[in-house]
Amino acid sequence: MDRLLEGAQVIQQGAEARVYKVSLHANAAPILLKHRFAKQYRHPTLDASLTKARVAGEARALMKCLKSGVRVPGIRMVDVENGCLGLEWVEGMSVRKVLGSGEEGEELEEVGVGRVSVGEFGIGLEMLMVLIGESIAQMHLFDIIHGDLTTSNMMLRRVSKPQPGSPPAEIVLIDFGLSFMSTLVEDKAVDLYVLERAFASTHPDSEPMFAKVLDAYAKRSGKAWEGVKRRLEDVRLRGRKRSMVG
Amino acid sequence: MPVLLEHLWYANVRTDLQTVYIALFANVANAAAIRNRIVAAASLRGEEGERERNEINFAFLDARPITSRLHISTAIYQALVAADQGSLRTKTVHSEILWTLNPSNNISESIKRFGISSTSTSLLVVHVCSPVNAGGPAPAEVAQRLRFIIRGDMVDLDAGLERVTDWDLVKKYYKLQTDPVISALSAKPDRSNREKERELVNELVVSAVAMKCVMS
Numbered sequence A: 001m002d003r004l005l006e007g008a009q010v011i012q013q014g015a016e017a018r019v020y021k022v023s024l025h026a027n028a029a030p031i032l033l034k035h036r037f038a039k040q041y042r043h044p045t046l047d048a049s050l051t052k053a054r055v056a057g058e059a060r061a062l063m064k065c066l067k068s069g070v071r072v073p074g075i076r077m078v079d080v081e082n083g084c085l086g087l088e089w090v091e092g093m094s095v096r097k098v099l100g101s102g103e104e105g106e107e108l109e110e111v112g113v114g115r116v117s118v119g120e121f122g123i124g125l126e127m128l129m130v131l132i133g134e135s136i137a138q139m140h141l142f143d144i145i146h147g148d149l150t151t152s153n154m155m156l157r158r159v160s161k162p163q164p165g166s167p168p169a170e171i172v173l174i175d176f177g178l179s180f181m182s183t184l185v186e187d188k189a190v191d192l193y194v195l196e197r198a199f200a201s202t203h204p205d206s207e208p209m210f211a212k213v214l215d216a217y218a219k220r221s222g223k224a225w226e227g228v229k230r231r232l233e234d235v236r237l238r239g240r241k242r243s244m245v246g
Numbered sequence B: 001m002p003v004l005l006e007h008l009w010y011a012n013v014r015t016d017l018q019t020v021y022i023a024l025f026a027n028v029a030n031a032a033a034i035r036n037r038i039v040a041a042a043s044l045r046g047e048e049g050e051r052e053r054n055e056i057n058f059a060f061l062d063a064r065p066i067t068s069r070l071h072i073s074t075a076i077y078q079a080l081v082a083a084d085q086g087s088l089r090t091k092t093v094h095s096e097i098l099w100t101l102n103p104s105n106n107i108s109e110s111i112k113r114f115g116i117s118s119t120s121t122s123l124l125v126v127h128v129c130s131p132v133n134a135g136g137p138a139p140a141e142v143a144q145r146l147r148f149i150i151r152g153d154m155v156d157l158d159a160g161l162e163r164v165t166d167w168d169l170v171k172k173y174y175k176l177q178t179d180p181v182i183s184a185l186s187a188k189p190d191r192s193n194r195e196k197e198r199e200l201v202n203e204l205v206v207s208a209v210a211m212k213c214v215m216s
């Protein structure tokens, strides 16, 4: 295990996990490896079983997505003993980056729609919003709740063999570490609300953009939309009240 | 002549697991004899038994239920990890590859489905060993041994699998016929849908193999 990570490229360092780009054998295509390292502040046995449950949970959620037609990275290796999950390497860019708001802390004035690089993927901003809405709807239709929907947890990638009449890029949802199964409209509405807040806090003038996401979500969800829509209004209201109090 | 014997090197496991050879044989004419040899070797005693088991120390797989290089190498990697951690569910790293490929936990079922049968005509053979510089066999030696055992043609792994994969069998073994994504595509079997279906089936079986250890 250690030898696999030695010299591997670190993609991201988080509080719970370190993310690497590695090859499992010499000359193999790279994969993304998420290593949930041991936490010193937790009891070792408890930590080990929590880690195992997280790795297993994320793998199962991804499998469920794959079977439900939700685009996510495929699973390439699981090593629960070491807290490792290996995933298909997605050659693309996070929606956060595509939308041009770049890294956290960057000046908001600089970002705006002017720097959108979505064109490089052969689609327009509007189509990007449609793709986002459709993939979330597809996930919710199969009762999968993401649990942490942000524009960093969606990647845009070019379609390898685009079909005539369908867009040349697609959305791949990532980071299912907090996901769970639920049929409740409440959970689906909260999922959408979390994304709405993420849009508002990172992308200026996000309202019309997010409205397009919801339009596409509604179209793809069919009858299920009415309930989610009403609940989303409730959730927004609760959110606003909370922010007035706090 | 192209190099048909695949030679993979894994740095992050025990020395005796670091090298993996893979070969695909088409037009195999003596599968029944090989199978008998494997069965007989298991009960041979003494030095002769030792030698014979060593001689045929490979995983002999029927190639039909294998979809791609990624499919077999994913099973191999998971088996290496289990062997490395001392958590094999079967006797050897070779039988563990078969077990890892099968979605259920039933060992004899995994052998029946993914192992060589007396009617197999395409065989995928895997050998896990030490690197050459640590006393393991060289590629030429492995190829030679295989040619002694198997009467058939060693072929290119990717191109060969493309010809022999039995997609209906794969869907049956991995219970994919009823998956919403798959049934939507197989309902309209034109050429582009068939290609998409195979890509998707490949992704589903690779992922299933990779996560088998947390499935049950």
Ligand SMILES: Nc1ncnc2c1ncn2[C@@H]1O[C@H](COP(=O)(O)OP(=O)(O)OP(=O)(O)O)[C@@H](O)[C@H]1O
Pocket: A011, A012, A014, A015, A017, A018, A019, A032, A034, A073, A087, A088, A089, A090, A091, A094, A152, A153, A174, A175, A176, A177
């Ligand atoms: N399959 C993938 N292919 C390529 N890059 C990926 C893939 N998955 C994730 N990434 C990149 O790595 C980053 C971290 O991945 P991920 O969000 O899954 O890890 P995490 O540690 O759970 O993150 P966070 O701390 O944000 O919750 C992502 O923002 C993305 O840029």
